[in-house]
Amino acid sequence: MNEKLLQYLWNFKIFNNFDFKDVQGNTLEILEFGTWNFDSGPDFLLGKIKTKDLVLVGNIELHVKSSDWIFHRHSGNPEFKNIIAHVVFIHDIEIEEFTDNNIPTLELKNYIDEKLLSKYQLLLEQTQFIPCEKIFDIKHLPVNFHEENLLKKLDVKSIEIEERLQTFKNNYEAVLFHQLAYAFGLKVNAPLFKQLAESINYTIFNKIRQNQTQLEALLFGMCNWLENPLDEQTTIWKREFEFLKKKYQLSETFIHPKFSKLRPPNFPTIRLSQLASLYHANQNLFSKLITAKNIDQLYFIFTKVAASEYWYNHYNFGKISPVQTEKRLTKDFIALILINAVLPLRYTYHKNTSASIVEDISTLYQNIPAENNTIIENWKSLGAHPKNALESQSLLYHYHHLCLTKNCLNCSIGLSLMKS
Secondary structure: OOHHHHHHHHHHOOOOOOOOEOOOOOEEEEEEOOEEOOOOOOOEEEEEEEEOOEEEEEEEEEEEEOOHHHHOOOOOOHHHOOEEEEEEEEOOOOOHHHHHOOOOEEEOHHHOOHHHHHHHHHHHOOOOOOOOOOOOOHHHOOOOHHHHHHHHHHHHHHHHHHHHHHHOOOOHHHHHHHHHHHHHOHHHHHHHHHHHHHHOOHHHHHHOOOOHHHHHHHHHHHOOOOOOOOOHHHHHHHHHHHHHHHHHOOOOOOOOOOOOOOOHHHOHHHHHHHHHHHHHHOOOHHHHHHHOOOHHHHHHHHHOOEOOHHHHOEEEOOEEOOOOOOOEOOHHHHHHHHHHHHHHHHHHHHOOOOOOHHHHHHHHHHOOOOOOOHHHHHHHHOOOOOOOHHHHHHHHHHHHHHHOOOOHHHOHHHHHHHHO
């Protein structure tokens, strides 16, 4: 037992019965358990109890042992002046000031199911995936579990986006560029692609978007890939980059994306060319993404995006590939872009002006297939099979924000398991 768990049980009223008696044997009726206080002061505020035919209103303090009142130095602290009950797991000593002022002490040890304590201990044990995997049951997923998790995740993302908007003078198009670059980089190059996008003044990028050769030259040049041209096309890109560097006084800071551990279709050369193609083909990209009426319209914006002609038979500079194919964005890759870049920005843009944004954004996620990765596979092994991106995003959020930190006492699944 620890104090956090004791507070949790008190807040959610998880007891064998409520026929409480204080340590003196007097009937103690809890009329209001109080409001859980996460700041300094008593653990529960504005509680209400009935004892010895008296109704008392005030604060309730919880401890594992009665003696913790002394060890925590609450005596004499004005924040703890209005205590109407001392609730403990084990009553080990009498507290004189409570006895003198007829403040009841409630010992909870016999009101808590030992099986519940065993469950909690099991949650804290080392596990391969999530703390409750040994007792997890899909039926314990609460109603609206996925919808609530998605909204929490979007709110977290929205705060990050709003901070970036402040940094970049409320320029949504610039922040979209950064978000898309991050998504195009996938796991290996996401931070580097984002850094690359941030190192380019978006005004410059926007001015040259009608010239795909210059867009690629800018991106490739900022990666320092054009120093030693290997063929005619790389020579053209180098010439264009030197022109842009001189005209716009570009920074000499270079980014170095990684090729290792990547399949050729995900090489940074291909992904950056596709990013350039996306902007070249869509002169009003931000507006199109924000105003698209449904998921099909969003997908359509990306379906014709392909790396430039040079990459038809190349994956890297100067090396002709025996495999010749147009490097278009796949439907799975477009889904990742929508999930990780477009929809969070769309939610942020509309959340303060559209009453229906939560329903609209949920519908869009529901119309995207669920992701497939190691975490999702682990959830599937426990019986949680996400039907769409709304549910897979929910499970990913839950894993990263609650399961990894073993924050079971703030988990809706944990609450359901503890009560069962």
